[in-house]
Amino acid sequence: GENVGLHLPTLSVQEGDNSIINCAYSNSASDYFIWYKQESGKGPQFIIDIRSNMDKRQGQRVTVLLNKTVKHLSLQIAATQPGDSAVYFCAENIAGTYKYIFGTGTRLKVLA
Amino acid sequence: EAQVTQNPRYLITVTGKKLTVTCSQNMNHEYMSWYRQDPGLGLRQIYYSMNVEVTDKGDVPEGYKVSRKEKRNFPLILESPSPNQTSLYFCASRLTGGVVGETQYFGPGTRLLVL
Numbered sequence: 205g206e207n208v209g210l211h212l213p214t215l216s217v218q219e220g221d222n223s224i225i226n227c228a229y230s231n232s233a234s235d236y237f238i239w240y241k242q243e244s245g246k247g248p249q250f251i252i253d254i255r256s257n258m259d260k261r262q263g264q265r266v267t268v269l270l271n272k273t274v275k276h277l278s279l280q281i282a283a284t285q286p287g288d289s290a291v292y293f294c295a296e297n298i299a300g301t302y303k304y305i306f307g308t309g310t311r312l313k314v315l316a
Numbered sequence: 317e318a319q320v321t322q323n324p325r326y327l328i329t330v331t332g333k334k335l336t337v338t339c340s341q342n343m344n345h346e347y348m349s350w351y352r353q354d355p356g357l358g359l360r361q362i363y364y365s366m367n368v369e370v371t372d373k374g375d376v377p378e379g380y381k382v383s384r385k386e387k388r389n390f391p392l393i394l395e396s397p398s399p400n401q402t403s404l405y406f407c408a409s410r411l412t413g414g415v416v417g418e419t420q421y422f423g424p425g426t427r428l429l430v431l
Binding site: 211235236238240245246247248249250253255293295297299300301302303304305306307308309 | 356361417421423
């Protein structure tokens with residue numbers, strides 16, 4: 205598969221443990237945030253999103269937390285599985301614009 | 317199946333030889349966009365389209381052209397490719413063409429090598 209980032213930070217977790225992936229977003233005017241998962245050889249896949257009027261949003265096994273004070277976003281994956289191994293990156297949409305800013309990503313490795 | 321498709325998936329070409337990468341979506345989405353992904357960098361937007369016949373430049377439009385003659389198709393054209401356009405390209409679409417926060421759905425990618 206291709207290298208989406210040669211020197212990505214890597215998070216290694218044991219299967220069954222919880223994972224927390226962090227993202228510092230760049231623009232205080234952003235009001236919509238998305239987490240994507242990218243597996244080797246595939247396009248980014250939507251995981252979960254959150255708007256700036258919320259602090260937390262939960263999906264199936266995933267939770268996104270938003271801290272606007274410090275411009276920080278996190279993705280929590282419960283009971284991490286081998287199929288969760290991928291690169292995860294956040295994206296922000298600047299309010300009132302078509303502009304999306306994408307992070308470079310974190311590689312998640314799930315150890316059996 | 318709702319999806320964004322791109323063709324070709326892999327392409328090797330030579331400097332200066334015009335090429336087109338096609339993108340098609342079957343979700344009746346108004347907004348479509350093109351990104352390139354390079355090692356160590358986040359996705360960077362090349363061009364986007366809010367609806368048929370409406371397009372605008374993204375962050376890295378130099379060397380690229382697009383057209384949106386039909387709602388479902390958004391081809392990316394490299395009139396005279398150069399080696400610095402070697403990259404992984406993604407097409408994406410989202411439901412509405414307005415300036416609202418919505419997730420984008422991505423195609424599988426086209427890996428381009430310009431010699």
